[in-house]
Amino acid sequence: MLIGYASNxxxxxxxxxxxxxxxxxxxxxxxxxxxxxxRTVAQVLLDVHTSYSAAVTPILPxxxxxxxxxxxxFPQPGPGDAAGCEAWSMPARGRWPPVFRx
Numbered sequence: 053m054l055i056g057y058a059s060n061x062x063x064x065x066x067x068x069x070x071x072x073x074x075x076x077x078x079x080x081x082x083x084x085x086x087x088x089x090x091r092t093v094a095q096v097l098l099d100v101h102t103s104y105s106a107a108v109t110p111i112l113p114x115x116x117x118x119x120x121x122x123x124x125x126f127p128q129p130g131p132g133d134a135a136g137c138e139a140w141s142m143p144a145r146g147r148w149p150p151v152f153r154x
Contacts, residue, residue: 055111061149063101070097073154088150096151 062070074080074093082094089096108118 057102057104057107059149059152060102061099061151062097067097070151078154086150087154099151 074086074097080086080093082092082097084093085091086093086096112118
């Protein structure tokens with residue numbers, strides 16, 4: 053069984069790349085509007101990320117493996133990543149939070 057939790061935005065280790073894209077590549081400043089959000093760059097980058105602890109803690113004793121996939125995930129499982137899983141799919145890009153669509 054493979055269980056995935058949807059991301060609500062940037063998490064603790066995505067900010068180095070986000071800063072490069074937002075400030076260096078897009079040339080935005082912290083007070084500029086962030087595309088498709090109606091909010092400033094500062095507001096989007098300072099959003100509190102979701103903790104998945106409450107969702108994961110009750111099932112920890114039954115888990116055989118746990119992965120924290122960052123950087124957009126994997127387009128398909130690698131050897132042993134999802135052994136025994138018959139289906140693997142990434143969500144359509146349009147369903148990703150706006151911070152991932154810039």
